[in-house]
Amino acid sequence: MAVTDTEVMGWVEEQLQDNPEVTVDELFEGAKILKPDVAELNKRQFHARYPLQVKRRAQRAAAAEAAAEAAPAPEAAPAPAPARSATTTDAEVMSWVEGQLKDNPDVSVNELIEGAVKLNAGIAELTKRQFHARYPLQVKRAARRAADAAAGIKPRRRRRRKPAAPAPEPAPTPAPEPEPAPEPAPVADAPAPAAEAAPAGIDREAVRKMMFDFAADITAAEGTSGVVKVLAVLDDYIDRIG
DSSP: OOOOHHHHHHHHHHHHHHOTTOOHHHHHHHHHHHOGGGGGSOHHHHHHHTHHHHHHHHHHHHHHHHHHHHSOOOSSOOOOOOOOOSSOOHHHHHHHHHHHHHHOTTOOHHHHHHHHHHHOGGGGGSOHHHHHHHTHHHHHHHHHHHHHHHTTOOOOOOOOOOOOOOOOOOOOOOOOOOOOOOOOOOOOOOOOOOGGGSOTTOOHHHHHHHHHHHHHHHHHOOHHHHHHHHHHTHHHHHHTTO
């Protein structure tokens, strides 16, 4: 008849009770004789699954016994408490996973799931990813935060996103440019004044025509730039007199 895992655990517990100094190698060799499947484990995995669990269970039992002895005797016997479920609590599973990772940081998620299911059968309903996110990942994050705090490293803060800039207001529609003023109607030539009233050497007719052309161009100019262009060629108008 094949030896069960529970029987191997019981055998290891007996060996440790008889000789607390027994080595892991001696326990490993004896367990492989009882259950050949144990040979598939390495030494570290065997220690985490059997001797370490036996020692922890003994420590918890001793601590509970010491606490019970230290507690004052009740005056009256309390009412019997309701029977507790044999299922390990979530906190206990977390503590167990934490211990496994401390003893063997390279332990695989599959090995942790296998051991956790034995503690709490409900864990079998979780997927491998869910189990990893709930237990090993949380333990590793807590350890990293503790190490950072010990080293004086402050936790990183996520940068807040800046609010989006408001959309630019639409540019105002430019006002339509005014239509150019119509050219002034030609003015009838006034009768020439007496020859004696005009300074010598000045062609009054040429001056009058130049001034009319200049006034017409200024009036037809569009905006300030147009006026500047007319003024820039002022010498051309003066040259017309000659």
